[in-house]
Amino acid sequence: MEHRDLGRTGLRVPVVGMGTWHTFNVRGEAARQNARAVVDMAFNVGINFFDSSPMYGEAERVLGETLQGRRERALVATKVWASTRSEAKSQVKRALAFFGDYIDLYQIHNLLNWRGHLLMLERLRNAGQVRAIGATHYSSAAFAELRQVMQTGRITAIQIPYNPLEREVEREILPLASDLGLGVVVMRPFAEGELMSRIPSEVELAPLQPFEVTTWSQALLKWILSDPRCHVTIPATRHPDHIAENAAAGEPPWFGAEERAFVARLAKRHS
Numbered sequence: 001m002e003h004r005d006l007g008r009t010g011l012r013v014p015v016v017g018m019g020t021w022h023t024f025n026v027r028g029e030a031a032r033q034n035a036r037a038v039v040d041m042a043f044n045v046g047i048n049f050f051d052s053s054p055m056y057g058e059a060e061r062v063l064g065e066t067l068q069g070r071r072e073r074a075l076v077a078t079k080v081w082a083s084t085r086s087e088a089k090s091q092v093k094r095a096l097a098f099f100g101d102y103i104d105l106y107q108i109h110n111l112l113n114w115r116g117h118l119l120m121l122e123r124l125r126n127a128g129q130v131r132a133i134g135a136t137h138y139s140s141a142a143f144a145e146l147r148q149v150m151q152t153g154r155i156t157a158i159q160i161p162y163n164p165l166e167r168e169v170e171r172e173i174l175p176l177a178s179d180l181g182l183g184v185v186v187m188r189p190f191a192e193g194e195l196m197s198r199i200p201s202e203v204e205l206a207p208l209q210p211f212e213v214t215t216w217s218q219a220l221l222k223w224i225l226s227d228p229r230c231h232v233t234i235p236a237t238r239h240p241d242h243i244a245e246n247a248a249a250g251e252p253p254w255f256g257a258e259e260r261a262f263v264a265r266l267a268k269r270h271s
């Protein structure tokens, strides 16, 4: 697995990480055992960057449980998602309890009350409980505000959607992140699964074989990671075998402009 510096965060991340929205919002012993199997596989194949949020129901708790006894081997990115300062404080208290009293990357989810939360996160960073601060938004309608946050100089990473069907970040967000030296975490690599609903055939994917791409998920992940401005992408899955398949996309050779255009055409044809 290739590793990249996540901008100026000081974190060195595997290029393929893992998200937990829906997939880790589970209850019951069988589902929790499955979550543990997913995380076991993740560690086995070199994925140790995990993204969560209090917005994802049980996900932070379940992720914390699966990391028991191996927390120090993981990089945990979670979020504060609160309109009020007191709710933000309770979220932080819970997250610190789930994740061994420190968070590697604490992000402001959907920019909700970001002015209010930045100071709190900066204090936690100064106290050594947060290693880096970031901000996320899923919607291009909020990118003007995201640019404003990026330009404060108070965050060192962003999390944004990027896949062949959602390319808005190419216009201003990725260039600005690169200019400012910010880490870029790419959410929604498969457009929340939409890109996996109609999959190109083996014959269609054959031109990508020289790039060690054998499946559509690998083509999509490599499409993202071949842009050096993107440092880590976080596909979510309930299946350990999908974790292994995704991790295999985290190695060079990377695509050039021609292969990226080819994958984008396939994505459009199958969407």
Ligand SMILES: NC(=O)c1ccc[n+]([C@@H]2O[C@H](COP(=O)([O-])OP(=O)(O)OC[C@H]3O[C@@H](n4cnc5c(N)ncnc54)[C@H](OP(=O)(O)O)[C@@H]3O)[C@@H](O)[C@H]2O)c1
Residues within 6 Å of the ligand: 018, 019, 020, 021, 022, 023, 051, 052, 136, 138, 186, 187, 188, 189, 190, 191, 192, 193, 194, 196, 217, 234, 235, 236, 237, 238, 239, 241, 242, 243, 245, 246
């Ligand atoms: N979506 C958002 O608005 C948003 C916002 C903020 C943060 N995030 C973060 O970004 C993460 C990723 O985004 P996402 O969860 O929305 O969607 P995604 O990762 O684009 O897609 C997830 C879907 O892809 C499928 N999948 C994963 N690997 C596969 C494989 N190898 N083959 C076939 N199908 C595969 C999963 O199904 P299986 O379980 O069947 O594999 C799942 O249904 C989230 O979990 C969260 O941590 C998302």
